[in-house]
Amino acid sequence: MVIDANLEFLSEHVTDAGRSHLETVSTWVSDMTSLIETVSSLTDAITSPGHSERARQTVDLSTVLEARVHKIAESHGRATVETDIPDGLRVTGDELVGQVVDNVVLNALEHNDTDRPWVRVTARATADAVVVRVADDGPGIPEKFRGEVFSPGITADESGTIGFGLYFVKVMMEEYGGHVRFETNDPRGTVAVLTFERPVGGDADGPEHGERRDVRKGE
Template identity: 35%
Template sequence: MDGSDDGAAEGELDEEVYRRAFRSTEAPAVIADPDFVIRDINRGGLDFLGYELDDVVGQPLTVISGDDDVSAEILDSLSRGERWRGQFAVETRNGRNVYGTGSASPIVVDGETKGIVAVFVDTTKQRQYENAAEVLNRLLRHDLRNELNIMYGHIQRAQSAAESPAADESLERARDKIVDIVHKTERARDLRDLLEKSHSASNRPVRLDIVLNNKLVEVMHEYDEAEYEFEVFPEVTVVADDLLPAAVEAVLENAVTHNDAETPRIEVSVDVGDGDVVVSVADNGPGVPESQRDLIFGREEFDQLHHGTGISLFFADSVLSGYNGDIWVEGNDPRGAVFKIRLERP
């Protein structure tokens, strides 16, 4: 705000009004002095970064910077009395980098720079969803190529062993692979569409028990060969959005479809803590070796054709990251895996 242009208008309102307006603005905002030392930060900024007022007032602006190069660029522009706009990162109190767009402007009064104001708009969730959509497409392309190679191999075997039991078996397996390809294509398309539609949605309180009940009913109907065990879920809200049901469904389906037991058994439970909630989905399947517990979520890749082992788990991991949540897998006793979903409470 340039005082030389707006001085008359400012005289119509008390200085405290402007102070309260700044403090109550939802978008994270910081005011620094000409030496780039933080002198004030609004409630939106404190909530977003996880700090208290006394933690940051008197500290250099770089204390909340998540990108030193961009910070240097911003400070250089402000030193020349110029406004800066662009993409940059800030670092929260727990060391997590969050990304967004924003602007930083000199506060000029009577031709003299009295301070600096910076405003930040969080786009971390949008970036995560866009990255997730891109990787989903890559996963689909790689999986399709592998599945098609297998299908062609079986078809060739069938052609060379025509009118034999081996030919029938190979053709049956080839048809199964075609069904797998169609399913993966449809699943990837649906998940991509969900990401594209929801990347701009704001996190809000969501009733976890309602989501679990609804999705369990759907999964139990579709996979009625499995046994399900769960008790009445506690009525608890979590920080999420419209993608949470799809993420929960992905984990439940994975517990059934990758289960090699004669009778798959799925147990779902909820543990409510002071600041978060952990959902456990236990199964009696083959389990997940420790060496693959990050790989299955698509967090690692060991060659250019292998990106995790399932599109759905990658999707769930990406969605939960957008809530500042988490998903991991542990071993089950005596056999199987336990997938755990951690969500924050509002």
Template identity: 35%
Template sequence: MTELKSRESQLQVIDRVLRHNLRNDMTTIGMFAEQIEETAPEALVEHAERIRATSERINRTVEKERKITKFLTDSPEETTVDMVRMVNAVVDRIADRYPDARLSATVPDSCRIHATTYVEQAFVELLENAIVHADRDNPTIDIRLSDHPDGPTLTVTDDGPGIPEMDRTVLTQGTEIEQLYHGSGLGLWLVHLIVAHSGGTVSFVENNPRGSTVTIEFPP
């Protein structure tokens, strides 16, 4: 056990160093890209925009890696979660962070579950994934929390381009991390880890004519 704790500590140190260096470098690259966008000839502006977007995407990937590492090394506790309060608080926070997104939430008067303390992070990841990968200026996201006798359900429905097949597999089946060829599925993989740790399941359906619905089902 002592050796395991030592390895976990070393992993956390390496993780912090890599994140710190990557984040600083990507921030610098992003700042230079913004300066190029403002001062360079029009022919170079598009390239600068792509550089900035790429640096922002790498920063998001690094942040998701941090959350996954923390979850895997923390041995998260389970507790009683007030889902109504949690959903309303997260929706308000995300609405402030992404003012162009159109969020609506329907919740019951009361709904409590026994789950890991990270369950809020899973909900945040689903909302941010729907917004960040949207192909519209004002993405619409509908959240519904229901308390059924066979267990509460939380659904997130968006009007975006849909979730790529590989990311769907990550979300619903928890594909091993080494099989991911890009970082866009990291947040969804974290969702799967958190929900599975809480005894729940995640399912996915495509909507017609566009968009998708992700459903989290918790045990009663």
């Protein structure tokens, strides 16, 4: 908070020549803050007393996906982000589902080697699950790294992916009774596949057809 406040003050006094340096510091602070929040969330989730019996609840995944993806798209003006998400998709999860989505979509955007990254987020319901697919046109993940990217120690230099963020995704998806994996996107890139459990009972009923689309074109 102190750093952010001082950066805001400096933004009114820095010269054009120094603005890029100020923006670099701001970006790093934002990344550090995000990492701290992720570590804190993961620690709370898996080390708190009774975490193995962590309360699950019904989550409106359609609303979470649309809100999170839209927010990320707004902060990546050069990217094209497409969504194909039916209304009313409900899954088993908790308040951290949004952070799971953030990590996967940000991973697809921030480790893309093109000038104008492209990401497409789709979701579909099956009889007992909701499958979310996040496709990108980045460099892809070498097959030998696909199992390792979910480990906490893997960094971008080794595999081209965010290590801890994806570890967080893996742990939380398992907490929800689901799972995550990567597939190759054709002709280029990667598809992250998140499989969520659907709630048991009345809340499990949701649309399997019908969709809403939100497309943001890179500028």
